[in-house]
Amino acid sequence: MKLLVTAATTLEVQPFLQFLDHESQKVSAHQYRLANCDIQVLIAGIGMMHYAYSLGRYLATNRPDMALQAGIAGSFRREWALGTVVMVDREYLADLGAEDNDQFKDLFDIHLWQASQPPFTGNALVNTFTSLPYRPNLPTATGVSVNMVSGSTPTITRLESKYMPDVESMEGAAFHYACLSENTPFLQVRSISNYVEIRDKSKWNIPLAVKQLNDELVSIVKSLAGLS
Numbered sequence: 001m002k003l004l005v006t007a008a009t010t011l012e013v014q015p016f017l018q019f020l021d022h023e024s025q026k027v028s029a030h031q032y033r034l035a036n037c038d039i040q041v042l043i044a045g046i047g048m049m050h051y052a053y054s055l056g057r058y059l060a061t062n063r064p065d066m067a068l069q070a071g072i073a074g075s076f077r078r079e080w081a082l083g084t085v086v087m088v089d090r091e092y093l094a095d096l097g098a099e100d101n102d103q104f105k106d107l108f109d110i111h112l113w114q115a116s117q118p119p120f121t122g123n124a125l126v127n128t129f130t131s132l133p134y135r136p137n138l139p140t141a142t143g144v145s146v147n148m149v150s151g152s153t154p155t156i157t158r159l160e161s162k163y164m165p166d167v168e169s170m171e172g173a174a175f176h177y178a179c180l181s182e183n184t185p186f187l188q189v190r191s192i193s194n195y196v197e198i199r200d201k202s203k204w205n206i207p208l209a210v211k212q213l214n215d216e217l218v219s220i221v222k223s224l225a226g227l228s
């Protein structure tokens, strides 16, 4: 099987790259062979613009059997400990639209986009692939994707009441959009590095989130390669 593993930054998948260096055959700079799996690693950049361009360019000439996005995320749910790994199955574009005095309206609200226009389901980018080669047993989550990490009470309250999100990232929606548009089965896996709150970087735990994310990533890829 041909598997694409993609992340915004190398930092987020560094331990996975080390695993591949030790356990697989390196075919070229970002390509590996692990048992029955051809693995391509794409570092697509931070934010939706970089991500959509890199992934779109890749999918224009490559047909992976499955794409896997791995990254860290902020959590709206305090009951999820930092380091919890979740599978995001629904994404909203949460800051693309218009400000109307103190109200935010997304592109569906102002009728520039129509509900369920492809590849949307309603106003969300939903992972509708039901028969993936492998599905990890992880909590599922609703994601919002933003261009600016949320860090004020009005913004957080607005997102919670409009989209009821569990997690926030800066690339999830771009990944869903590209994979749905190209009919590529996909999984988005995120590990909680911080809570979505008034910005306090000292409370983030990126090393823990990266460790837990990569343990799960190795386990998923081993299962896909038929190694466990």
Ligand SMILES: O=C(O)c1cccc(C(=O)CC[C@H]2O[C@@H](n3cnc4c(=O)[nH]cnc43)[C@H](O)[C@@H]2O)c1
Residues within 6 Å of the ligand: 008, 046, 047, 071, 072, 073, 074, 075, 146, 148, 149, 150, 168, 169, 170, 171, 193, 194, 195, 196, 201
């Ligand atoms: O400001 C800094 O010093 C800083 C250092 C490292 C990382 C950051 C980020 O803002 C990470 C953005 C990156 O991680 C994802 N992420 C993680 N938590 C959140 C969040 O609460 N809201 C949105 N995105 C988040 C995101 O997908 C980016 O790729 C800052």
